[in-house]
Amino acid sequence: MKKIIGLLTAVGMMTAPVVNAGTVTVSGSTSVAHVMEVLAENYQQTAGKSVEVQSTGSSAGIRAAKDGTSMIGMSSRNVKENELNASTKEVVIARDGIAAAVNKANPVTNLTQEQISKIYRGEITNWSEVGGEARPIVVVTRENGSGTRGAFEEIMQLQRTVNGHKVTAIIPSxxxxxxxxxxxTIVANNPYAIGYISLGSVDDSLRALSVNGVEATDSNIAAGDYQIARPFIALINDDAPESAQTFLEYIMSNDGQHIVAEEGYIRVQ
Known part of the structure; x- marks a missing residue:
């Protein structure tokens, strides 16, 4: 089991200022945190520097970087222009696919992006409509505020505008x-469920669907052929302490990118 490095409570870090410039503080996306914790552990072992990583969600991580309550923020969705200061820099540290996943007993192996979108909108409700058994589809989604959900909704066009505000188009049920x-766990225990997860988290308990006839693999994402993909972003202000800049340089180094690949994500250099 992987060690979690310096995991802090969400309440403490979301409001507390950075007080120890020697400790690199990182917060944000739970998806990015998975690989960030491993990077932090290896960095501490090789450089002897302290790194604290906390999972608070992409939106909270973006705010923390902007406000300076964390030295580095993490996001697993594209960052909006109005969420940043002029001095906030975005660095793509890895790329990840979002897998549409089904139970291993499900005979369906491929869906189009349009079919997946219609399933999540409630316009396709039975597996028989997409080549499966005559059984109702159990739709599974991530919680509000999840970077994975935000990226999935954006890519799959699962948002609608109400009174000038974007809201989810995923069925309430x-x-x-x-x-x-x-x-x-939900998908692995229900033969009629469909969910979406980080490709780096796919294991033998379920099966990732091909989308538009393209398998969800690292090579297909790197080539741009698999379309349900998103960047893993680190956010840092220009005036962040040197210790934070040095840790980010380590992440982008060959050693750091090797860890990214070992953890099942796609290196960016």
Whole structure:
């Protein structure tokens, strides 16, 4: 089991200022945190520098970087222009696919993006409509505020505008799972469920669908052929302490990118 490095409570870090410039503080996306914790552990072992990583969600991580309550923020969705200061820099540290996943007993192996979108909108409700058994589809989604959900909704056009505000178009009856682990458990235990998780979290408990005839693999994402993909972003202000800049340089180094690949994500250099 992987060690979690310096995991802080969400309440303490979301409001507390950075007080120890020697400790690199990182917060944000739960998806990015998975690989960030491993990077932090290896960095501490090789450089002897302290790194604290906390999972608070992409939106909270973006705010923390902007406000300076964390030295580095993490996001697993594209960052909006109005969420940043002029001095906030975005660095793509890895790329990840979002897998549409089904139970291993499900005979369906491929869906189009349009079919997946219609399933999540409630316009396709039975597996028989997409080549499966005559059984109702159990739709499973991530919680509100999840970077994975935000990226999935954006890519799959699962948002609509109400009174000038974007809201989800995912059916209200969808089951909600907090984190990749819970989504995997729900889908692995229900032969008629469909969910979406980070490709790096796919294991033998379920099966990732091909989308538009393209398998969900690292090579297909790197080539741009698999379309349900998103960046893993680190956010840092220009005036962040040198210790934070040095840790980010380590992440982008060959050693750091090797860890990214070992953890099942796609290196960016």
């Amino acid at each position: 969808a089951q909600v799972g907090n984190g990749n682990g819970m989504i995997k």
